[in-house]
Amino acid sequence: MGKDRKGYQRTYCGRMDHGGCSLLVKVEMGKVVEILPDGEGPLSRGYICPKGLASKEKLNHPERLKRPLLRKGPKGRPEWEEISWDKALDIIEERFLGFREKFGPESVAFCHGMPKGLDLFVMIRLANLFGSPNVVMVQDVCHAPREIAGLHTCGFYPVADLKGPARALILWGSNLSGTNEEGQVFRLLSERLKEGARLIVVDPILHRSYKDRLDIFLPVNPGSDLALALGMINVIISKELYDKEFVTKWCHGFQELKEHVRGYVPEKVSPIVGIPPELIQQAAITYATTKPAAIVWGNAIEQIPHNFPTIRSLIILMAITGNLDIAGGNIQPGEPNILRPGEFVKSRLFPEKTKKMLNSYYGTIPRLMTVPPAYFRKAVIEGKPYKVVGAYFQATNPLITWADSRLTEEALLKLDFVVLSDVYLTPTALYADIVLPAATQFEFNDIGHYGLGHGFILARPKLVEPPPHCWPDIKILNELGRRITDPKYWYEDYEDLLKEILGPAGLTLEEFMEVGILEGKMDYQKYKKRGFKTPTGKVELYLSRAEELGVSPLPEYKPVVPSDSNYQLSMTSMKEPLFLHSSYRWVPSLRKLVTYPKALLSPKTADLYGVKEGDEIIIETPYGSITHILEINPDLKDDVVIVKHGWWYPEVGSKEGYHWKKSNINMLTSINILGKEFGTPNLRGIKCKIRKLD
Ligand SMILES: Nc1nc2c(c(=O)[nH]1)N[C@H]1C(S)=C(S)[C@@H](COP(=O)(O)OP(=O)(O)OC[C@H]3O[C@@H](n4cnc5c(=O)[nH]c(N)nc54)[C@H](O)[C@@H]3O)O[C@H]1N2
Ligand SMILES: Nc1nc2c(c(=O)[nH]1)N[C@H]1C(S)=C(S)[C@@H](COP(=O)(O)OP(=O)(O)OC[C@H]3O[C@@H](n4cnc5c(=O)[nH]c(N)nc54)[C@H](O)[C@@H]3O)O[C@H]1N2
Numbered sequence: 248m249g250k251d252r253k254g255y256q257r258t259y260c261g262r263m264d265h266g267g268c269s270l271l272v273k274v275e276m277g278k279v280v281e282i283l284p285d286g287e288g289p290l291s292r293g294y295i296c297p298k299g300l301a302s303k304e305k306l307n308h309p310e311r312l313k314r315p316l317l318r319k320g321p322k323g324r325p326e327w328e329e330i331s332w333d334k335a336l337d338i339i340e341e342r343f344l345g346f347r348e349k350f351g352p353e354s355v356a357f358c359h360g361m362p363k364g365l366d367l368f369v370m371i372r373l374a375n376l377f378g379s380p381n382v383v384m385v386q387d388v389c390h391a392p393r394e395i396a397g398l399h400t401c402g403f404y405p406v407a408d409l410k411g412p413a414r415a416l417i418l419w420g421s422n423l424s425g426t427n428e429e430g431q432v433f434r435l436l437s438e439r440l441k442e443g444a445r446l447i448v449v450d451p452i453l454h455r456s457y458k459d460r461l462d463i464f465l466p467v468n469p470g471s472d473l474a475l476a477l478g479m480i481n482v483i484i485s486k487e488l489y490d491k492e493f494v495t496k497w498c499h500g501f502q503e504l505k506e507h508v509r510g511y512v513p514e515k516v517s518p519i520v521g522i523p524p525e526l527i528q529q530a531a532i533t534y535a536t537t538k539p540a541a542i543v544w545g546n547a548i549e550q551i552p553h554n555f556p557t558i559r560s561l562i563i564l565m566a567i568t569g570n571l572d573i574a575g576g577n578i579q580p581g582e583p584n585i586l587r588p589g590e591f592v593k594s595r596l597f598p599e600k601t602k603k604m605l606n607s608y609y610g611t612i613p614r615l616m617t618v619p620p621a622y623f624r625k626a627v628i629e630g631k632p633y634k635v636v637g638a639y640f641q642a643t644n645p646l647i648t649w650a651d652s653r654l655t656e657e658a659l660l661k662l663d664f665v666v667l668s669d670v671y672l673t674p675t676a677l678y679a680d681i682v683l684p685a686a687t688q689f690e691f692n693d694i695g696h697y698g699l700g701h702g703f704i705l706a707r708p709k710l711v712e713p714p715p716h717c718w719p720d721i722k723i724l725n726e727l728g729r730r731i732t733d734p735k736y737w738y739e740d741y742e743d744l745l746k747e748i749l750g751p752a753g754l755t756l757e758e759f760m761e762v763g764i765l766e767g768k769m770d771y772q773k774y775k776k777r778g779f780k781t782p783t784g785k786v787e788l789y790l791s792r793a794e795e796l797g798v799s800p801l802p803e804y805k806p807v808v809p810s811d812s813n814y815q816l817s818m819t820s821m822k823e824p825l826f827l828h829s830s831y832r833w834v835p836s837l838r839k840l841v842t843y844p845k846a847l848l849s850p851k852t853a854d855l856y857g858v859k860e861g862d863e864i865i866i867e868t869p870y871g872s873i874t875h876i877l878e879i880n881p882d883l884k885d886d887v888v889i890v891k892h893g894w895w896y897p898e899v900g901s902k903e904g905y906h907w908k909k910s911n912i913n914m915l916t917s918i919n920i921l922g923k924e925f926g927t928p929n930l931r932g933i934k935c936k937i938r939k940l941d
């Protein structure tokens with residue numbers, strides 16, 4: 248990477264979504280003054296979004312956190328005293344070691360939001376060395392279901408090969424143009440479409456970016472994707488469109504599957520999913536007969552309690568059509584030759600971890616490596632299965648982002664001691680005892696995409712100094728590690744942690760920052776040599792270990808939410824394309840583009856409820872109510888409300904608690920129904936009603 252184009256330096260975008268676009272950054276007088284797209288970016292090829300362009304505004308924001316803060320008033324109130332780093336670390340050390348002594352190491356939880364950089368893995372290392380099995384993460388609604396359902400079904404996590412020669416693509420509950428989900432920058436999908444690949448969209452809404460390039464739109468009822476997939480499997484098998492050779496040689500339980508899906512003919516599935524049977528047939532035929540084809544999947548398939556069978560049904564589609572592990576299908580990218588995450592986090596020093604994790608008491612599925620937030624809060628509030636009294640939150644805003652914000656508030660109030668690191672004071676930070684000011688993208692050397700299964704890691708070099716008292720999370724954790732765990736696993740200089748990872752590649756940190764990207768070797772159809780990594784060595788259409796895992800061997804559709812005549816609409820969510828979750832509503836140029844939280848309705852549904860574009864509407868579920876501004880969208884299915892996720896109001900100020908309840912979608916969600924496998928609550932397809940605010 249290094250210097251390029253007359254004083255611009257190259258880096259990869261980070262901490263604005265999963266990251267991946269290459270940026271050219273101009274630094275003057277120690278400040279980032281300009282960011283441009285980089286035409287030579289291997290993933291983005293000249294693409295950049297407004298978030299990437301605006302990322303420099305975070306650095307010099309007047310209200311950025313600049314000093315460690317110690318609580319002086321009651322929780323929820325912004326009453327603080329500025330303290331030194333030494334004092335902050337002394338207090339954290341004393342409290343965490345005190346808890347370990349009194350209640351055991353598991354009484355301290357380490358909580359992380361969306362993975363942003365190497366800090367997540369350093370946090371897991373700290374938790375392991377401290378002896379706490381409880382790293383709490385949003386993985387219950389984000390990626391763990393896909394990865395682990397993949398491991399149990401075909402032995403790997405199958406991601407769409409957008410660099411390959413796909414001739415058909417299904418965007419299944421993924422808004423790639425707005426989210427660049429799974430590190431798949433939208434530019435790659437656009438290139439495949441330009442080459443003539445066919446496009447099928449499965450989503451209650453048809454976003455503008457796909458309209459001109461679309462072949463088939465399946466406007467699915469929120470939460471019913473499993474029924475749709477089973478209907479498509481039925482069509483593919485009954486019309487004998489499956490890949491007979493692959494199925495015979497490499498699939499376990501095809502006969503059982505064939506019998507099982509007889510019950511899911513398109514006519515029967517149609518009223519559940521709200522799509523005409525002919526369209527289900529047409530989509531199934533297109534996908535099965537246009538090879539290679541890839542499914543690009545998003546959060547919608549996993550933010551539901553029945554995510555395990557839903558994801559399995561999609562992997563079954565990939566398998567029976569012969570699209571698994573082929574170029575242009577759904578693949579397992581090879582990883583670059585770097586230190587493996589398990590070694591980096593020192594998991595071998597904590598062999599009893601999985602047995603001790605809070606979720607193991609609820610019988611979640613093996614291989615889930617982080618604790619679902621639902622079980623963490625139950626432990627804090629009820630003391631079951633054991634007490635959790637301390638927590639360290641890093642790069643997360645759970646009061647807004649975890650399902651059931653009321654329960655999160657209760658847990659935050661109940662915890663004896665809360666530490667939180669962020670770049671800005673958030674609603675959650677108002678409940679912390681100590682707030683730590685973090686350095687962020689551009690201000691320290693970081694590695695992007697490590698351990699995410701995307702087949703590459705990206706260099707994010709330090710380009711400017713952070714404000715004098717802001718520390719990179721990696722440095723904070725390194726210092727804490729030296730104090731509360733065996734110091735021999737930590738360093739004088741926290742950058743040695745990055746060097747550990749690069750060791751096997753034979754690269755120094757400087758060399759890696761120069762190279763920019765390390766990619767694994769692409770190798771298809773690996774199963775031909777060594778089979779699939781499952782108990783039967785085949786893709787398990789029928790799960791051979793179902794009984795032992797306590798799950799059904801074939802994906803079965805059962806409605807999750809009973810119908811309720813008081814709540815006739817179905818609510819679901821999507822991300823704001825111009826913000827990351829709850830982050831950056833305080834970045835001026837982005838906020839100018841999206842001033843209010845908006846909820847979407849179709850014209851017909853809006854008419855039915857007597858509401859107009861621009862009205863402030865109340866959205867109510869059995870769990871709570873919030874308001875959003877109404878936007879009417881003709882491409883949204885009737886009777887569905889899409890509510891944008893992540894809203895609070897930084898401009899209102901911390902004294903007013905940022906009005907964090909007012910428009911926060913997770914005031915409308917609950918953990919009363921949780922999926923057994925991953926402890927996932929329902930975020931897609933929640934019964935609700937709306938009315939105009941008087
Ligand atoms: N209803 C509903 N709920 C959802 C979702 C949904 O679709 N619907 N989506 C879910 C998903 S997929 C996810 S991943 C989660 C996300 O949940 P979170 O990860 O909790 O959400 P973020 O808003 O990304 O929180 C990140 C915080 O990190 C801070 N931050 C940014 N950079 C840094 C840094 O360098 N260091 C530190 N210490 N902090 C930093 C930001 O300021 C922000 O406050 O939300 C989940 N919740
Ligand atoms: N701009 C931006 N980019 C992001 C993020 C962000 O917050 N903002 N977050 C990052 C993270 S952590 C993640 S996990 C990814 C998520 O990336 P995506 O999965 O693409 O994100 P979402 O917007 O949650 O959902 C995608 C689509 O699902 C549709 N949908 C809603 N309910 C259903 C349903 O029941 N079935 C189907 N089939 N579709 C449904 C929505 O209308 C939306 O178009 O994005 C990453 N990138």
Ligand code: SF4
Pocket residue numbers: 260261263264265266267268291294295296297298299300427
């Ligand atoms: S799409 Fe994502 S990686 Fe690309 S510039 Fe925008 S925020 Fe950064």
Ligand SMILES: [Mo]
Pocket residue numbers: 361388389390
């Ligand atoms: Mo996510």
